[in-house]
Amino acid sequence: MQQETKNCQNCKKDFTIEPDDFAFYEKMKVPAPTWCPDCRMMRRMMWRNDRMLYKRKCDATGADIISIFAPDAPYKIYEAEYWRSDAWDPMDYGRDYDFSAPFFVQFNKLFTEIPHPNLVQKNVVNSEFSYGLNLKNCYWVGGSDGAEDSAYLFSPILQARNCFDLHSAGDVEYCYDSVDIEKSSGLRFCQNCVACSDSWLLYDCRNCTSCFGCVGLRNKNFHIFNKSYSREEYIKEIEKISPSTFEGILRAKEKFNELKLKFPHKFANIQKSENVTGDDILNSKDCKYCFNVKNDTQNCKYGFRILGAKDGHDATIAWGGAEQFYDSESITASRVVGSYVAWGGFDIFHSYDCYDCNNIFGCVGLRNKSYCVLNKQYTKREYEELVQKIIAHMYEMPYVDPKGSTYKYGDFFPPEFSPFSYNETIAQDYLPKTKEEVLKVGFKWRESENKQYKITEGIYECEHKGKCNDHCATAFRIVPQELQFLKKMGLPLPRLCPFCRQAERIRLKNPLHLWYRQCMKPGCQNEFETSYSLDRPEIVYCESCYNNEVA
Numbered sequence: 001m002q003q004e005t006k007n008c009q010n011c012k013k014d015f016t017i018e019p020d021d022f023a024f025y026e027k028m029k030v031p032a033p034t035w036c037p038d039c040r041m042m043r044r045m046m047w048r049n050d051r052m053l054y055k056r057k058c059d060a061t062g063a064d065i066i067s068i069f070a071p072d073a074p075y076k077i078y079e080a081e082y083w084r085s086d087a088w089d090p091m092d093y094g095r096d097y098d099f100s101a102p103f104f105v106q107f108n109k110l111f112t113e114i115p116h117p118n119l120v121q122k123n124v125v126n127s128e129f130s131y132g133l134n135l136k137n138c139y140w141v142g143g144s145d146g147a148e149d150s151a152y153l154f155s156p157i158l159q160a161r162n163c164f165d166l167h168s169a170g171d172v173e174y175c176y177d178s179v180d181i182e183k184s185s186g187l188r189f190c191q192n193c194v195a196c197s198d199s200w201l202l203y204d205c206r207n208c209t210s211c212f213g214c215v216g217l218r219n220k221n222f223h224i225f226n227k228s229y230s231r232e233e234y235i236k237e238i239e240k241i242s243p244s245t246f247e248g249i250l251r252a253k254e255k256f257n258e259l260k261l262k263f264p265h266k267f268a269n270i271q272k273s274e275n276v277t278g279d280d281i282l283n284s285k286d287c288k289y290c291f292n293v294k295n296d297t298q299n300c301k302y303g304f305r306i307l308g309a310k311d312g313h314d315a316t317i318a319w320g321g322a323e324q325f326y327d328s329e330s331i332t333a334s335r336v337v338g339s340y341v342a343w344g345g346f347d348i349f350h351s352y353d354c355y356d357c358n359n360i361f362g363c364v365g366l367r368n369k370s371y372c373v374l375n376k377q378y379t380k381r382e383y384e385e386l387v388q389k390i391i392a393h394m395y396e397m398p399y400v401d402p403k404g405s406t407y408k409y410g411d412f413f414p415p416e417f418s419p420f421s422y423n424e425t426i427a428q429d430y431l432p433k434t435k436e437e438v439l440k441v442g443f444k445w446r447e448s449e450n451k452q453y454k455i456t457e458g459i460y461e462c463e464h465k466g467k468c469n470d471h472c473a474t475a476f477r478i479v480p481q482e483l484q485f486l487k488k489m490g491l492p493l494p495r496l497c498p499f500c501r502q503a504e505r506i507r508l509k510n511p512l513h514l515w516y517r518q519c520m521k522p523g524c525q526n527e528f529e530t531s532y533s534l535d536r537p538e539i540v541y542c543e544s545c546y547n548n549e550v551a
């Protein structure tokens, strides 16, 4: 197959389909996509709410619960434990396939009628307003695995103790307001750091201790703004900077941001990997246009947060040995097409929230089932015949969205059927839009609530005052364990609400997009794909020039 240029149905920009892509589509028996990679990623992200939690009632038991679904969202929401029990049967919502209506319309009808769990959680102990796996004594932690005595960890955090305000971290303790940190402790306002401790404002450092405001250091201690000090001088200098005051840390941040621009940045954060393009890639190979990929991920393209999966295109969040997937989200299963939350199992098509199932098509909320279509049971033979007819029907009678975009077999679910508004989802985190932009393209926008906070003791007004696009809570409280933590770490009180803080952290990261550029080291002709766009102020180097100068 030849390379082909197509025009994206959604953004109307041209995009390229490579010969390798066609081979993949052939293998997966899906048609070539009609949306560009960026729009496909946005479409998947618009189905995932990682951080907005609401109080509502369980529609089965009447219990007060928290949920990722807003109280006014028109769905039946059950508390997770009840949802998983035998007290109700998702097969009761089964129905015949209707060849007079598009598949996605029928899917949406099932999706809207069937109960959904309030959130995904397992082994969560004494944790208010939190969900995820293995959480203990947490406050407002979402989508994390293994957190203790922590708060404001929205995603994805693995193994954190005594941490507040992190975005993307693993194996950390006593860390605060940091992004992409691993195997570290005692870090405040740090980014892209591994094996560092007891430091402030570090960027791209490895194995550093007691450093402040440093960029690109390896195996150092007692450095301030990349200058070496004796232990005594270091302590005196830090006292002068007084980072425990809001003004002190603000001045230091300004100086640190200037310093960041003076040092070369590596074109991409790629380590121990072969034949890959993208950013934040570790121990992986043959991955193209992938972001946040690790744990021996292989042969993936257009992926985001892939941890140990292979042979898939267009996945947002895949892990645990997922294989052969296309245009899907939150999966650990094999041979998955156009699905969201497929944990365990195989041969899963256009299904939502299904666990350890195989050979299911257009199903919602099933566990341990085989040969089902729209939650109705068939024999193996009936299933195989029916699925062939449905796939043909999806080509003959595609779903046409309100903007005229057509959806056929293989496409992820349309955004208008998402239970969330654009700004409740991770789409707003990674592809931020204003309210006007969102409404103009026909997506939903949710106004933030609780505008009527009384600013009293323990309640603070957010400096953004709801004027940003970060779903600002306008006011916030400092919980007792947070106050204790801030004191212990010598930190001033924050002046932004948790949502605005999270948005500021994500803004520190490069976009999930690649541009072709040349190395900026004078004389070097090396070219690369990088998440640093051409108009950015950073000095961007190829790997060898960067290693010569920094590592």
Ligand SMILES: [Zn+2]
Pocket: 008, 009, 010, 011, 012, 013, 035, 036, 037, 038, 039, 040
């Ligand atoms: Zn597009």
Ligand SMILES: [Zn+2]
Pocket: 462, 463, 464, 465, 466, 471, 472, 473, 474, 475, 496, 497, 498, 499, 500, 501
């Ligand atoms: Zn705010």
Ligand SMILES: [Zn+2]
Pocket: 464, 468, 469, 470, 471, 472, 499, 500, 503
């Ligand atoms: Zn804000």
Ligand SMILES: [Zn+2]
Pocket: 519, 520, 521, 524, 525, 526, 541, 542, 543, 544, 545, 546
């Ligand atoms: Zn170079």
